[in-house]
Amino acid sequence: MAKGLTSQSEDYSAWYNEVVQQAELADYAPVRGCMIIRPYGYALWENIQAALDRRFKETGHVNAYFPLFIPASFLAKEAEHVEGFSPELAVVTQGGGKELEEPLIVRPTSETVIGHMYAKWIQSYRDLPVLINQWANVVRWEMRPRLFLRTTEFLWQEGHTAHATQEEADAETRRMLDVYADFAETDGAVPVVRGRKSRSEKFAGAVASYSIEAMMGDGRALQSGTSHDLGQNFARAFNITYQDPDGRLEHCWTTSWGISTRIIGAIVMVHGDDSGLVLPPRLAPWQIVIVPIWKTDEERAQVLAAADRARAALSAYRVKLDDRDQLTPGFKFNDWELRGVPLRVEIGPRDVRDDKVVFARRDVPGREGKQPAPMSGLAEAAGRMLDEIQASMLQRARAFLEANTADVSDYEGLRSAVAKGFARAWWCGSGECEQKVKDDTRATTRCIPFEQPGGTGRCAVCGEPASEVAIFARAY
């Protein structure tokens, strides 16, 4: 129940922390930087997992499980990789009551240990491609933790594939980015910008990294999924080779791609409002909540009987009947609004008499989002309404993204655009210009979007010729 949620306009960051905890999505753990995903948040994660896992399997991937611990020496085999991850590592130095001879790293990501196994499993071109995904927890030491957005331990999936050719690996990298974008937009109602990461923002050890970037309610960016073309870097470091049809030994081309519990933060911040969460129907733990309304005992019996019939009629959906006796309807409305249930079904004595219910949309507050629905044909009407809510949430978020993305041509324009949203600007590609923007505005290049205006321009920072536009934004 909302113990007075701070409003978004007052303090967006406080709003976020409060809504995540009050809606019981997550809580801070007694270990610094770690979180607990509470049942309501975990049910959301289970729906996210199911939506992604189905897509992974449809694109030919299988799941497996690799070890939590990685020998410290493994990380050192890929120079950029170890440099990128060293500051974030958790290290096991004692096991079974003894000091370990070689410390073990709690995996920050699994390219190295998976690379080691692929070298063992892959012999021939007939063994390729290897298309494996893993659902797992990973650990990256976090000094400024925020629930879902940055925590020392988080849950994710990491896909790791090996291919015979560069073309196949490239195609896989792009295919999985498209899978992420489709998931984010279709299921999460979160519109995203797809693009390539700059050199300074790419994954440690990758040849190229791609990401989907979403815009939060405060105009900041959240990297919501990444896909990496690892070239032959890890194949060389771990000696992942195959014999081609002519008997020649070649190094594989590998990829990796991941999406994490961070995406829950995106769903909270893209859709939430001052009353709490607004969850997209396709992912919401409860899609529909039925709230019966009565005053007298006689009304109570009639209304609860009708509510039960409604629940039965709606059983194809994730439906909850809130028949708690000691709480008022008003309290329940607020409670389920805080939790973001997409569709509320109200049933009072007059509705029973008229053989109808009232639909109240979470995404359209107040009277405007209310409409009657006859008990006959209730399931179909609810299904249509959920579809409409899903579509409308995406549309609204897309309009927000577009309204807060500015095409800028000079540095002043860039500075003012990143103060409230995304700046799309010509960029010469130099790290110096990137760094200057960061120093001046705290904004970074989020990606070089696949969708380019064409032609060439002048870098918004230094004025030199530029062949691509980049998205600059402050990021979570």
Place this chain on the structure above:
Amino acid sequence: MAKGLTSQSEDYSAWYNEVVQQAELADYAPVRGCMIIRPYGYALWENIQAALDRRFKETGHVNAYFPLFIPASFLAKEAEHVEGFSPELAVVTQGGGKELEEPLIVRPTSETVIGHMYAKWIQSYRDLPVLINQWANVVRWEMRPRLFLRTTEFLWQEGHTAHATQEEADAETRRMLDVYADFAETDGAVPVVRGRKSRSEKFAGAVASYSIEAMMGDGRALQSGTSHDLGQNFARAFNITYQDPDGRLEHCWTTSWGISTRIIGAIVMVHGDDSGLVLPPRLAPWQIVIVPIWKTDEERAQVLAAADRARAALSAYRVKLDDRDQLTPGFKFNDWELRGVPLRVEIGPRDVRDDKVVFARRDVPGREGKQPAPMSGLAEAAGRMLDEIQASMLQRARAFLEANTADVSDYEGLRSAVAKGFARAWWCGSGECEQKVKDDTRATTRCIPFEQPGGTGRCAVCGEPASEVAIFARAY
């Protein structure tokens, strides 16, 4: 493909290691004591998870996720608990490049950190019961690792519940043991003995532990799931209290229960034979494999077309069409037998002509397990056959369990019974008698079965009066 599997009678332990690795269920990790669950093994685990998770949800439980790391001080709060787990701990002493002030334990189980959170979340009797499960990895340092059976890291689920009364907690403990037994028998075709653990074998910190015990193909026992009545031990240690309807502050009664990837070892050893795995249809990654048989190119085209029709007809099942060109049918038969696919569907040119296929049961080797099945009505016939295989596997395993369980009345009888199976013997309940059996035979009390003969007897070890029989066996 079987590279000459050692036979069970020759060396059961070697057979186990070979079949697990050759069937690609799992592999050893480069970190001592850890394993990799390969895609085929993980698909089996996913089916196990789905079968259990459905049962957990049907009994009112929800999933959540608690942190991997536990402050060392937490474990010390429950005296028996810390003593029991200390020798097995992995300890993180460095994080983010610094020595930690308080070392973090990689969870061996989560009673402590969950107890800490329950103390925070539970205020009133209205908050009870709390019925939470977690799917997670845990770490217990293992000096003599064996794939699935004993590994330093393993996957499991751990249920943790809190109740207002002892009766409710007791009922929960028993309910979840029944859920495990039902899963093992109905889905795994693994018959189990349910019972109470002896004092020396119970969980560190529990008031009482219950387990399901299965008999492996070599007569040894495998503890396949446990459920613990924790009394108020953890509630006291972590101050988990609630206000009752009269406003009095009471300690909760808590339980925990778990089943792990160990159960895969049980499925391998209960059903496997000298040709490899034999998987129960309800859990098998592939329930049906279709193997087309041809010699000429013309036959190939006809047979593959028919095989494709069969696959379409069987699409309600997890069906695989093995249309690999470069391999002989005989090779494929062996390969899928090694992997334990319950039902093979063979289609050759003559079958195409007769509009039929041949069913070959994995659980009944040779000609005896083969029978023709018309293409018309194929799905129904396959469904019946899979049901029959499932039932027959359970029946056979149950007969084996019964044939190798001996009621013994004296020490000699006990000694000879535990050399080849389970001994059911009157036991006075003393730790001395338990220890003597262990020293002499390496057998331990597996459980005091719920199903008791009634009456009293004389302890098979010391001859003193005994009120219960126990199962003694050598265990994995």
